[in-house]
Amino acid sequence: MLDLKFIRENPDIVREAVRKKRSTLPLDELLELDRIVMRERQEIQDLREQQNRISKQVRDADTPEVKQALIAEARALGDEISRRENVLKAEDEQLQALLLRVPNIPDESVPEGNGEEENVAVKHWGDPPRFDFEVQDHVALMERLDMLDLARGARVAGSRSYILKNAGALLEFALMRFALDRITKKGFTPLIVPALAREAALVGTGQFPSGRDQIYEIPKDDLFLVGTAEVSMTGMYAGEILPHSDLPIKMVAMSPCFRREAGSFGRDVRGVMRVHQFTKVEQYIIAENDPAGSLDWLEVLLGNAEEICQALELPYRVMLVCTGDMGDGKVKSYDIECWVPSEGRYRETHSDSALYDWQARRVNLRYRDESGKVRYVHTLNNTALASPRIMVPLLENHQQADGSIRVPEALQPYLGMDIIGPPK
RNA sequence: GGAGAGGUCGCAUAGUGGCCUAGUGCGGCGGUUUGCUAAACCGCUGUAGGAGAAAUCCUACCGAGGGUUCGAAUCCCUCCCUCUCCGCCA
Secondary structure (H helix, E strand, O other): OOOHHHHHHOHHHHHHHHHHOOOOOOHHHHHHHHHHHHHHHHHHHHHHHHHHHHHHHHHHOOOHHHHHHHHHHHHHHHHHHHHHHHHHHHHHHHHHHHHOOOOOOOOOOOOOOOOHHHOEEEEEEOOOOOOOOOOOOHHHHHHHOOOEEHHHHHHHHOOOOOEEOOHHHHHHHHHHHHHHHHHHOOOOEEEEOOOEEOHHHHHHHOOOOOOHHHOEEEHHHOEEEOOOHHHHHHHOOOOOEEEHHHOOEEEEEEEEEEOOOOOOOOOOOOOOOOOOEEEEEEEEEEEOOOHHHHHHHHHHHHHHHHHHHHHOOOOEEEEEOOHHHOOOOOOEEEEEEEEEOOOOEEEEEEEEEEOOOHHHHHHOOEEEOOOOOEEEOEEEEEEEEEEOOOHHHHHHHOEOOOOOEEOOHHHHHHHOOOEEOOOO
């Protein structure tokens, strides 16, 4: 969410952001509603002032006759106020609904584009491996090593469900702890956060209203399953005014993540690339309201994620996400894509985002700066590691001629093996 | 799930229909006094919106949302959260 005052005073900047982000927001409708709501609110305020004055006169009235006359007058005003307030409320709700759809303004360094295909590769690390045998995809590898049971997973929970088994199950634990340890060592506070969240938390991150169909609902309890721990970490400080000395707050949370994958029928139907439930370690920073500082943090988070990919010996590239592929709330965003040999291309495994105060406004999360002024914080988030998706490049890049998997050195202490072979 | 007690300014508390423009204490900030520190004393101390050149003024906010009333922190309803006990439970 942007500051309404900012939108009012800089409609051209917002209009340009709407265009670049390929947003469907009707900005002129929003501006007109804003004018109406402001005028209405002012008029109601004047009426209320009158009413307050008369109410005091009622208290101090000398005779019953005067008192009755004043009460009648105040009652008429009260009726007028409540009538006008109903109108205002309806208009304001419309305005707020539009306000939630206003995209953030992309940073100048962000390339303009319509979608994923116009993201710009800004860095490559490692070389895609050459194999002198026929490459197998992760499904073949995992099934042969008895790490994965897709059929029985589907029996339990339908398509895009899976069962990790043997080294597959252990690998997920190993990966999560590996990532958690790495980020914790950099001064981030490790957390286990709720995977269930209220609507307000999802509105707060920007998952709602636009991405609502991607989220599982639990209507009986008015709860939702989070698609990322970002939701929980944004929601946990909602409404607070933090002391300046608390910032930056650096957190790293592991949580299960749930995504309906509505509209992705036919994409990545094979294997564990795109599933309804996965586990993720997520980095999160709550920082001061300083754009340049925020963009520095974005690079820090990117560096942390890159180190993890490097430690796992995965060839990757860093993509600067273009305006049309960025979420509404984002100012600037990088994806890390790891090399997937069976597909002969890079696939997204990490997503790094700076949102400035866009989420902070939604959850009303502020801090007191050095001068005592209350300001909205900035928020950033980036994947540390998400499994089982990361298993796709991990297993495929490190496969050997006999179908076993070489475990990268950094992961060996966590997994307790240097080669994943068939279970004994 | 059942019974009960609560939620008031950064913290602690007072406030049971109009004198609440929310009192008091603590903390914080500024000042006076002072070799230094401390103490004492004095003043200031929330958020949001609006009017104004400014001093200042107006409106809303006492967990959230409704309602009663000329008037609600206070009365009524719904919900949320915390605590105590019972039940269930990894």
